[in-house]
Amino acid sequence: MSLLVILSFCFTVPPEKPDTLYMKDTFALFKETDNATFICEGNVGNPKGKLIWQTQRKGENVSEVNTDIQTDYIKIEKYCSYVGMSSLTITLSDKDNQAVISCAEESLMNNTTMVRYSQPVNVLSTYIIGIVCGVLAVIVIPFVVWILYNHKRGLINKRNNSTETNNPSLITPQLTKLST
Numbered sequence: 001m002s003l004l005v006i007l008s009f010c011f012t013v014p015p016e017k018p019d020t021l022y023m024k025d026t027f028a029l030f031k032e033t034d035n036a037t038f039i040c041e042g043n044v045g046n047p048k049g050k051l052i053w054q055t056q057r058k059g060e061n062v063s064e065v066n067t068d069i070q071t072d073y074i075k076i077e078k079y080c081s082y083v084g085m086s087s088l089t090i091t092l093s094d095k096d097n098q099a100v101i102s103c104a105e106e107s108l109m110n111n112t113t114m115v116r117y118s119q120p121v122n123v124l125s126t127y128i129i130g131i132v133c134g135v136l137a138v139i140v141i142p143f144v145v146w147i148l149y150n151h152k153r154g155l156i157n158k159r160n161n162s163t164e165t166n167n168p169s170l171i172t173p174q175l176t177k178l179s180t
């Protein structure tokens with residue numbers, strides 16, 4: 001009986017640096033007003049701690065701390081510990097471009113060596129997208145018109161060649177007819 005008590009007794013286990021922090025849509029191109037979801041997982045120790053999210057925006061000297069996000073747990077019997085999982089969704093704004101998202105177990109959140117950091121988030125500005133589309137339109141539309149024009153001219157030339165005549169007087173009226 002004493003053996004059973006010993007076996008079912010768990011010592012406290014210290015939390016660790018989260019194993020992973022990743023973005024749900026890794027290959028998405030984000031623009032303003034899009035929602036980006038980040039997922040963080042790792043050993044949160046025993047007794048289990050909460051995962052805390054922080055957002056460090058470029059040019060801001062303090063990071064925004066988000067303590068309201070729920071942490072879900074899976075108990076790992078073998079290690080007497082808990083794996084915590086948390087998911088943060090933010091609606092992106094232009095301020096979030098190049099922001100770094102991080103997560104850590106609450107008691108370790110101020111220890112940078114125990115915090116997991118994301119890659120800087122790329123947020124395409126709708127203003128820039130507008131400019132790029134405008135520039136493309138200015139380049140692409142005349143190009144397409146030029147191609148169509150040349151294509152049409154090519155067709156006319158082909159037709160004229162297939163008339164199999166050496167009399168130029170016969171070609172000229174045909175050309176004027178086609179181009180009107």
Ligand SMILES: *[C@@H]1O[C@H](CO)[C@@H](O)[C@H](O)[C@H]1NC(C)=O
Nearest residue numbers: 033034035036089090091092
């Ligand atoms: C982003 O999230 C907000 C708040 O949860 C929601 O109202 C909005 O519809 C979402 N936008 C998109 C594009 O899913």
Ligand SMILES: *[C@@H]1O[C@H](CO)[C@@H](O)[C@H](O)[C@H]1NC(C)=O
Nearest residue numbers: 057058059060061062063064
């Ligand atoms: C952050 O910057 C503001 C001014 O932008 C300044 O007042 C504040 O002291 C700074 N805080 C820290 C922790 O450096």
Ligand SMILES: *[C@@H]1O[C@H](CO)[C@@H](O)[C@H](O)[C@H]1NC(C)=O
Nearest residue numbers: 065105106107108109110111
């Ligand atoms: C982390 O630092 C902040 C501000 O310096 C402080 O308010 C907070 O209590 C600290 N958290 C922990 C877990 O030490």
Ligand SMILES: *[C@@H]1O[C@H](CO)[C@@H](O)[C@H](O)[C@H]1NC(C)=O
Nearest residue numbers: 016017108110111112113114
């Ligand atoms: C941060 O965590 C590491 C690893 O647990 C530890 O060695 C270090 O002393 C901690 N630093 C601070 C400032 O608490």
